[in-house]
Amino acid sequence: MDLPKLAIAALGGTVSMQASHAGEGVIPTVSGETLLQSLPELSTLARINVETLGLLPSASLDFEFLLSVLHWANEQISQGAVGVVITQGTDTLEETATFFDYLWNHNEPLVVTGAMRSAAQAGADGPANLLDACRVALAENSRHRGVQVVMNGQIHAANAVRKIDSLALQAFASPVSGPVGLLIENTVRYLRPPAQRRVLPMPQRCAKVALLEASLSADTLLLENIVDLGYDGLVIAGFGAGHVSGQWAAVIESITQKIPVIVATRTGSGSTAQCSYGFIGGEMDLIRKGAAMAGCLCPRKARILLWLLIGCQRQGDLARYLKDE
Incomplete structure (x- = not known):
């Protein structure tokens, strides 16, 4: 045979x-x-x-x-x-x-x-x-x-x-x-059947996507300079269900006007929320400010997705891909 x-x-x-x-x-x-x-x-x-x-x-x-x-x-x-x-x-x-x-x-x-x-x-x-x-x-x-x-x-x-x-x-x-x-x-x-997949085309350029983690009493210096440093996208490993401090939230709002921003959870398990927390820096506030929530996608994988989407000029499809995750 x-x-x-x-x-x-x-x-x-x-x-x-x-x-x-x-x-x-x-x-x-x-x-x-x-x-x-x-x-x-x-x-x-x-x-x-x-x-x-x-x-x-x-x-x-x-x-x-x-x-x-x-x-x-x-x-x-x-x-x-x-x-x-x-x-x-x-x-x-x-x-x-x-x-x-x-x-x-x-x-x-x-x-x-x-x-x-x-x-x-x-x-x-x-x-x-x-x-x-x-x-x-x-x-x-x-x-x-x-x-x-x-x-x-x-x-x-x-x-x-x-x-x-x-x-x-x-x-x-x-x-x-x-x-x-x-x-x-x-x-x-x-244990279960194959899931539906969506494949991206090969990237045509090498983007620069930053990954920053929210932490207690963190300053905003790096955030404030992300765009000027030449980054094409930003992923934030946020607290809990996708949260940051009020100071970070204010800076994120200005960043989303220029480059895509994804907020994921730094916890290691679970999903970001969509409509649970309404405080400044909570996920509802960040969504209003233009950030996308990563869902169950961890920060590191969210960075890969964003790098690929920017590389094949499909960053406009970010919300659709994150919804699938």
Whole structure:
């Protein structure tokens, strides 16, 4: 029987890290090809094309590099791959998965995975996560689901997943909706059907979008200079259900006349409100002042959405995309 074709890209991250000498910190050194040597079972599941596109800690990834990775993934699908798996560091994994999901215009799955323990540690989780990600990418019921994150035996939708712990193995969760699926005895089991997706065109320019967090007694100096600093958009991680101080609210009103502003919640779970709080700096006041509420979209993912919308000149569609979230 002819095996399906699966493409794997390695970008670096903890899954690829080892220490050069005892006592030194781990760094990305293990290629994708080497990672696969620990998974001989994969050769019985698919014909694998693996490429090492980078050996970077995920904090050093940027949008331009991710666009080149996406171009590679598109090419793999055009050449017959039934799915694509990307390994990378977990620090920004939730953001890169969201970035890809807004641009992934295929029925075939794109799966992102990584590791919380380095390749040199006892009990390293990278091989198991990679094997699970490959199973998800090869599964027929993974089609039409866009980009998904596979970690620790769970499958998460890109727009919902968040890293909720800095070091624990169970570092990823989808706080509002829960995982969309599980791997049970090597079988991909989904808990709900695919959701409707809206894909953006590729960005034609690199925008500058700032992300600021509201905090107790914070001054307005950075806010006041956002436009003059050349930013094209602003996301605010607000208090509670999407709130800021009265001083911030006054400055935000002037900013919204010039660039789009999104207010999200900094809490890590839940949605911004729309019509609950009427005080100055509450969500009703900010909406009147021209700001958009992010809903369940976290601040980091709201920044990605705004960057992409500005980049493809669709910032006028912001409210519609946020409503879908």
